[in-house]
Amino acid sequence: xxxxxxxxxxxxxxxxxxxxxxxxxxxxxxxxxxxxxxxxxxxxxxxxxxxxxxxxxxxxxxxxxxxxxxxxxxxxxxxxxxxxxxxxxxxxxxxxxxxxxxxxxxxxxxxxxxxxxxxxxxxxxxxxxxxxxxxxxxxxxxxxxxxxxxxxxxxxxxxxxxxxxxxxxxxxxxxxxxxxxxxxxxxxxxxxxxxxxxxxxxxxxxxxxxxxxxxxxxxxxxxxxxxxxxxxxxxxxxxxxxxxxxxxxxxxxxxxxxxxxxxxxxxxxxxxxxxxxxxxxxxxxxxxxxxxxxxxxxxxxxxxxxxxxxxxxxxxxxxxxxxxxxxxxxxxxxxxxxxxxxxxxxxxxxxxxxxxxxxxxxxxxxxxxxxxxxxxxxxxxxxxxxxxxxxxxxxxxxxxxxxxxxxxxxxxxxxxxxxxxxxxxxxxxxxxxxxxxxxxxxxxxxxxxxxxxxxxxxxxxxxxxxxxxxxxxxxxxxxxxxxxxxxxxxxxxxxxxxxxxxxxxxxx
Amino acid sequence: xxxxxxxxxxxxxxxxxxxxxxxxxxxxxxxxxxxxxxxxxxxxxxxxxxxxxxxxxxxxxxxxxxxxxxxxxxxxxxxxxxxxxxxxxxxxxxxxxxxxxxxxxxxxxxxxxxxxxxxxxxxxxxxxxxxxxxxxxxxxxxxxxxxxxxxxxxxxxxxxxxxxxxxxxxxxxxxxxxxxxxxxxxxxxxxxxxxxxxxxxxxxxxxxxxxxxxxxxxxxxxxxxxxxxxxxxxxxxxxxxxxxxxxxxxxxxxxxxxxxxxxxxxxxxxxxxxxxxxxxxxxxxxxxxxxxxxxxxxxxxxxxxxxxxxxxxxxxxxxxxxxxxxxxxxxxxxxxxxxxxxxxxxxxxxxxxxxxxxxxxxxxxxxxxxxxxxxxxxxxxxxxxxxxxxxxxxxxxxxxxxxxxxxxxxxxxxxxxxxxxxxxxxxxxxxxxxxxxxxxxxxxxxxxxxxxxxxxxxxxxxxxxxxx
Numbered sequence: 018x019x020x021x022x023x024x025x026x027x028x029x030x031x032x033x034x035x036x037x038x039x040x041x042x043x044x045x046x047x048x049x050x051x052x053x054x055x056x057x058x059x060x061x062x063x064x065x066x067x068x069x070x071x072x073x074x075x076x077x078x079x080x081x082x083x084x085x086x087x088x089x090x091x092x093x094x095x096x097x098x099x100x101x102x103x104x105x106x107x108x109x110x111x112x113x114x115x116x117x118x119x120x121x122x123x124x125x126x127x128x129x130x131x132x133x134x135x136x137x138x139x140x141x142x143x144x145x146x147x148x149x150x151x152x153x154x155x156x157x158x159x160x161x162x163x164x165x166x167x168x169x170x171x172x173x174x175x176x177x178x179x180x181x182x183x184x185x186x187x188x189x190x191x192x193x194x195x196x197x198x199x200x201x202x203x204x205x206x207x208x209x210x211x212x213x214x215x216x217x218x219x220x221x222x223x224x225x226x227x228x229x230x231x232x233x234x235x236x237x238x239x240x241x242x243x244x245x246x247x248x249x250x251x252x253x254x255x256x257x258x259x260x261x262x263x264x265x266x267x268x269x270x271x272x273x274x275x276x277x278x279x280x281x282x283x284x285x286x287x288x289x290x291x292x293x294x295x296x297x298x299x300x301x302x303x304x305x306x307x308x309x310x311x312x313x314x315x316x317x318x319x320x321x322x323x324x325x326x327x328x329x330x331x332x333x334x335x336x337x338x339x340x341x342x343x344x345x346x347x348x349x350x351x352x353x354x355x356x357x358x359x360x361x362x363x364x365x366x367x368x369x370x371x372x373x374x375x376x377x378x379x380x381x382x383x384x385x386x387x388x389x390x391x392x393x394x395x396x397x398x399x400x401x402x403x404x405x406x407x408x409x410x411x412x413x414x415x416x417x418x419x420x421x422x423x424x425x426x427x428x429x430x431x432x433x434x435x436x437x438x439x440x441x442x443x444x445x446x447x448x449x450x451x452x453x454x455x456x457x458x459x460x461x462x463x464x465x466x467x468x469x470x471x472x473x474x475x476x477x478x479x480x481x482x483x484x485x486x487x488x489x490x491x492x493x494x495x496x497x498x499x500x501x502x503x504x505x506x507x508x509x510x511x512x513x514x515x516x517x518x519x520x521x522x523x524x525x
Numbered sequence: 526x527x528x529x530x531x532x533x534x535x536x537x538x539x540x541x542x543x544x545x546x547x548x549x550x551x552x553x554x555x556x557x558x559x560x561x562x563x564x565x566x567x568x569x570x571x572x573x574x575x576x577x578x579x580x581x582x583x584x585x586x587x588x589x590x591x592x593x594x595x596x597x598x599x600x601x602x603x604x605x606x607x608x609x610x611x612x613x614x615x616x617x618x619x620x621x622x623x624x625x626x627x628x629x630x631x632x633x634x635x636x637x638x639x640x641x642x643x644x645x646x647x648x649x650x651x652x653x654x655x656x657x658x659x660x661x662x663x664x665x666x667x668x669x670x671x672x673x674x675x676x677x678x679x680x681x682x683x684x685x686x687x688x689x690x691x692x693x694x695x696x697x698x699x700x701x702x703x704x705x706x707x708x709x710x711x712x713x714x715x716x717x718x719x720x721x722x723x724x725x726x727x728x729x730x731x732x733x734x735x736x737x738x739x740x741x742x743x744x745x746x747x748x749x750x751x752x753x754x755x756x757x758x759x760x761x762x763x764x765x766x767x768x769x770x771x772x773x774x775x776x777x778x779x780x781x782x783x784x785x786x787x788x789x790x791x792x793x794x795x796x797x798x799x800x801x802x803x804x805x806x807x808x809x810x811x812x813x814x815x816x817x818x819x820x821x822x823x824x825x826x827x828x829x830x831x832x833x834x835x836x837x838x839x840x841x842x843x844x845x846x847x848x849x850x851x852x853x854x855x856x857x858x859x860x861x862x863x864x865x866x867x868x869x870x871x872x873x874x875x876x877x878x879x880x881x882x883x884x885x886x887x888x889x890x891x892x893x894x895x896x897x898x899x900x901x902x903x904x905x906x907x908x909x910x911x912x913x914x915x916x917x918x919x920x921x922x923x924x925x926x927x928x929x930x931x932x933x934x935x936x937x938x939x940x941x942x943x944x945x946x947x948x949x950x951x952x953x954x955x956x957x958x959x960x961x962x963x964x965x966x967x968x969x970x971x972x973x974x975x976x977x978x979x980x981x982x983x984x985x986x987x988x989x990x991x992x993x
Contacts, residue, residue: 050664052548
C-alpha cells in the first residue's frame with residue numbers, strides 16, 4: 018500500500034479510452050463499477066467536446082460479483098453495436114476486472130459472432146501499466162489488428178505513395194496541446210512537400226489504417242505514445258520512423274534533417290537546409306528572441322523542469338541550449354522510461370529527478386529556489402505556495418490548458434509559443450520580486466485623490482535620474498511610495514538621501 | 526360515468542442502471558471539510574485516486590485531509606499483510622496530521638478481495654489510539670451522495686449515550702445551541718418576545734450541511750420552540766451528538782436512508798418522516814411535520830412561505846410553464862422536482878439512482894399532492910435509468926431544461942438543449958427558506974444565458990445530427 022495524495026499518470030484504462038475515443042466511430046465499453054466512467058466528464062469538460070463521448074460501461078454490481086457477468090457484457094456489446102453501428106468496439110478492463118479475472122476474451126469472441134462491427138479486448142493490465150503505457154499498447158493493438166485483418170483478406174495496398182509521405186502517429190484526445198500540434202505538423206509537412214498519408218489516432222477511422230504501409234516513413238512526435246506502433250510498422254513493412262520531437266528550434270531542425278535522411282535513403286533527393294535556415298532566422302521568432310536583450314536578462318537564471326518525458330526533455334534542452342537558462346533540476350514521472358530521459362537531459366541540467374511522488378518534487382523545488390518552474394498543474398500549485406512562477410508544459414492539466422486559440426508546442430510556431438511562455442514566466446517572477454523590494458502592490462493609504470502622482474514635491478536632478486533607473490513597470494509605484502514618505506516627514510524636496518531613506522523605510 | 530382523470534399514483538419504472546454518476550467516494554470531499562478533525566483514507570486503486578483528483582479539482586491543492594491508500598499488486602495477491610500495511614499508513618497520518626478520527630472508505634477493490642475492514646478497524650484503533658470508522662462507499666452498491674449515507678450510518682454507531690458523557694462535556698456538545706443563544710438575552714427583551722421552548726423529547730437532525738445552513742435550519746425550528754439537541758455530523762468528530770433510545774431524529778437530505786435505518790434499528794430512535802427542507806414548500810412541510818410530532822401548533826409559517834414565494838417572482842416568471850427533465854444522479858431529484866412543479870414547471874421524467882419509497886414517502890406524497898394542486902401530469906419516476914434511452918426520450922420531448930451530469934451537458938447544449946449540471950445542486954446551499962433563491966438561481970441560469978444570446982442563431986452547433 019502506498020499513501021498517495023496526487024498522481025501524475027492516470028490508471029491504465031484511461032489510456033485505452035483516450036485511444037478509442039480519438040478514433041472516429043470507435044466505441045469503448047468499460048467493464049467497471051458505477052462511477053468509473055469519469056472519463057466522459059473529463060473529455061466533455063476539458064475538451065469541451067460537442068459529441069457524446071463514445072464510452073459506456075457494462076456495470077459491475079453486486080449481482081456480477083456474485084454470479085459473474087454472464088450474458089451482461091456480451092449483451093452490452095451487441096446492444097451498442099446495434100444502436101450506434103461503430104466500426105470497432107473496444108472492451109476495456111479496469112482495476113475491478115483485473116481482479117475479478119473473468120474471461121473477457123471469451124465475451125469478446127462471443128459478441129463478435131453477433132456484432133456487425135469488430136470487437137477487441139484491450140490488452141492492458143491495471144496493475145502493470147499506467148495511462149501512457151496503456152495508450153501506447155492499445156494503439157499498437159488496434160493498428161496490428163486491422164493490418165492483419167487486411168492482410169488476411171488480401172486488402173493491403175501495394176507499394177508506397179508516389180510522392181514522399183508520412184504517417185503522423187500519437188495525437189490523441191486529452192493529450193497536452195495535441196490538436197494544435199497535429200495542425201502544426203501538417204503545416205510543416207506541407208511546407209516540406211510531404212504528403213500526410215494518415216494521422217492517427219485522433220480523427221482517423223479504422224478503415225484508414227490499412228493505408229498505413231503506403232507512407233514512406235512514420236513520424237512519432239511524442240515519446241510516450243506511438244512508438245510501439247512505429248516499431249511494429251518498421252518490423253512488418255520496413256517503414257522507417259523518426260522519433261525526434263520537433264520541439265524547440267534545434268530539435269525541430271534535427272527532426273527535419275532526420276526526415277531528409279530517411280527520405281533520401283528512399284531516393285527522394287530532398288534538401289531542407291534552406292528551409293530550416295529561413296524558418297530559423299526569419300519565420301520563427303525564437304532564434305532572434307534568444308539573441309535579444311530580453312533573453313540576455315534570463316542568462317543564468319535558475320529553472321526547474323518537471324513533466325512527462327517528451328515535454329520535460331525538450332523543455333530542458335530549450336532552456337539550457339537555446340536561452341542560456343540554468344536548469345538546476347530536470348525530472349520526469351515516466352519512471353518506466355527513465356533511462357531515455359537521463360540520456361536526453363544529462364548534459365543540460367545539474368540534477369535529475371525520476372519520481373511519481375509529488376511531495377518529493379515539491380521539496381526539491383523548495384530546496385533549489387528556482388526563479389521559475391516549468392512543470393504540470395501540480396508544480397504550478399507548488400509554485401503558488403512558494404511564490405515562484407510556473408509555466409505548464411505537461412499533463413496533468415486543467416481546463417485552462419485546453420486553449421481555444423492556436424497554441425502548438427511543436428514546430429516553428431511552437432517555438433514562438435514556448436518563447437512567450439518562458440519569457441512571461443520569468444518577467445512575472447522579476448516583476449514580483451521588484452515589487453517586493455519596493456514595498457508591495459497595494460498602497461495602504463491614498464496619497465492624492467488622483468491615480469497619477471503628479472505633485473508639488475520637487476525631485477532633485479540626482480534623485481530624478483535614480484528614479485529613471487527603476488524599471489518602468491514599477492517606477493510609478495516607487496515614485497508614489499517615496500513621495501508619501503517625504504510628505505509624511507515634511508520634506509519638500511526629494512533628494513537621493515530621502516529616496517534611499519524611503520526605500521529603507523518601506524522595506525523595513 | 527366517471528370523469529377520466531390523471532392516475533392519482535406515481536408511476537415507478539426501473540431501467541438498466543446504465544447511467545452516469547459520481548462514485549460515492551466523492552463524499553470525502555465535502556465530509557472532510559464538514560468534520561474538521563477528521564482524516565479520510567480511501568483504500569482503493571489508482572482509478573479511485575484519479576477520480577478524486579479530477580472531480581475535486583482545485584480542492585486537492587489545499588492540503589486536503591484525505592488520501593489514498595493505493596493498493597498495489599502485492600496487496601491484491603495478499604503477499605502483503607493488510608493489517609500491517611494499514612497500520613503503517615495510519616501511523617504516518619497520525620504523525621503528520623493527528624486527527625481525532627480516521628475514516629476508512631472501503632472501495633470496490635476492498636469488496637472484491639474481501640478485505641475485512643470492519644474486523645481490522647477495532648484492533649488497529651486500540652493499537653494506535655485513534656477511532657477508526659469504516660464506511661463501505663463503493664460503486665458496486667452505491668451512487669454519489671449515498672457515500673455520505675454510508676459514512677453517517679457508520680458514525681451513528683459512534684454517537685455517545687447520555688451516560689457516557691460527562692457534565693462539562695455536555696455543554697461542549699451543545700455548541701450549536703450555545704452559538705444560537707449567544708447574545709440573545711439582551712436582544713430578546715428589546716425585539717420580538719422569545720419563543721418559549723416547548724418541552725419535547727431530545728431531537729437530533731442528520732445530514733451534512735454547510736454550517737450557515739445548519740444555523741439557519743436550527744433557528745427556523747427554534748422559532749417554533751423546538752430545540753435541536755444535536756446534529757449528525759457535527760463540526761468536529763469529538764462533538765458527535767448524544768443519542769439514546771426514544772430520541773427523535775429527522776433527515777435533511779433524501780439520500781440518507783441507511784443512516785435513518787441505523788438510527789431506528791440500532792439506536793432505537795424515532796424517525797420523523799417528513800418531506801425535505803428544499804424549497805420554501807419543502808421547508809414549511811418539514812417544519813410542520815416536526816411540529817405535529819411534538820404537538821406544537823406551527824406559528825407564522827404560511828406568511829413566511831408566501832413571503833419567500835413573493836421574493837422569487839422574478840425567477841418564477843422565467844420558468845413558469847417550462848419543462849424540466851431529470852436524468853438522475855444524486856438522489857435530490859424528487860425534492861427538486863416537487864419544488865419546481867410548485868414553481869410552475871412540468872416534469873416529464875425524474876431519473877433517480879435509487880428510490881427508497883419508505884424513507885422518501887412523505888416527499889413522494891407531497892410531490893403527488895403538488896402535481897394535483899398545480900394541475901400538471903404526474904412525472905414518471907425512473908429508477909436506475911439508462912442514459913442512452915433517456916437521451917432518445919430527451920430528443921423526442923425537447924424539454925426546456927435537462928438537469929444532468931457533466932458527461933452529457935456539453936453534447937446536449939451543442940444540440941440546442943439547455944442543461945444544468947446536477948452536481949452543483951449537491952454543493953450549493955439549497956436548504957431552508959433562505960436558500961430557495963439559490964436553487965432558482967441555478968435552475969434559471971441556462972435560461973437567462975440563452976435569453977442573453979438569443980437572436981444569434983447559434984443554438985445548434987453539431988454538423989450532422991449524430992444517431993445518439
